[in-house]
Amino acid sequence: MTSNVQATTKRYYEDVQVGDSIPQLVKDPMTHLRLVRYAGASGDFNPLHTDPKVGELIGTDGIIAHGMLIMGFVGQLLSDYVGPESLRKFNVRFKGMTRLGDVITCTGTVTEKYERDGEGRIAGKVQAVDQNGDVKVAGTFVAALLRRS
């Protein structure tokens, strides 16, 4: 389990600048157990994520992680940074398969600050890579932050 004691700290619009890096999140190595748990939690029971025999049959060389689990890791990065209710938009493209043992690191950068619908908003880029730097997912987000004043 990864933890972040600052997770519930509010981040204010005035404190974020374009170009800021989002504190990175490094997850534990991927395990078969995590994929079984994620299948149950999400309802995605496609056997290529849980049954090694299916992986052999379809030529993925073993089981591969749910892409949505990796998006969930990036969701944790954003949840820790801005809190879940600040998010207005979050999207990713799935770029590569994650295998057992892979260590996923999530990172992000703030690319814009602007006002919309009376809210101070930030937009940014996020991605998740493995221990070799291979990109698994890449995407963007928009969040509305509280103002100090």
Added chain:
Amino acid sequence: MFDSSKVGHSFPPFSIDVERCKIHELALAIGDDNPIYHSRGAAEAANYKDVPLYPTSPTVFHFWGNTQMRQELVEVGIDVMRILHGEEEYEYLAPVYPGDTLTGVTSILSGKSRRGRDGSSMDIVTTETRYTNQYTQHVLSTRTTFVVRS
């Protein structure tokens, strides 16, 4: 080859009750021990009305709310055995809490076929699901892009 006459097709609505325990379970599966996802008391102490949705909770609504989705895709000619997930997008329009009941309507937003250099073709299909709550307020939209290899 994707049948472009299916663009705009809507699937039957489905209903999902938002439950604290499913949010807790998803956060556990992802390995996020932020207490706001695991205890109502911790969420309230952090100024949330109740346990908030996880950023990727809408995908749980999609799978658990509509267990017929695979069959519905087959019925519009999509080979679910050859699907790869290409993109996922969420738009969070209003807060959603445990106790809310959401109605989701999925439709086919776009679809096109592409031919590769080796003569193989692939379909790229995007579906959109709009969720409204028990007050008919539009609270969430999700867009999912599949790549279907032939």
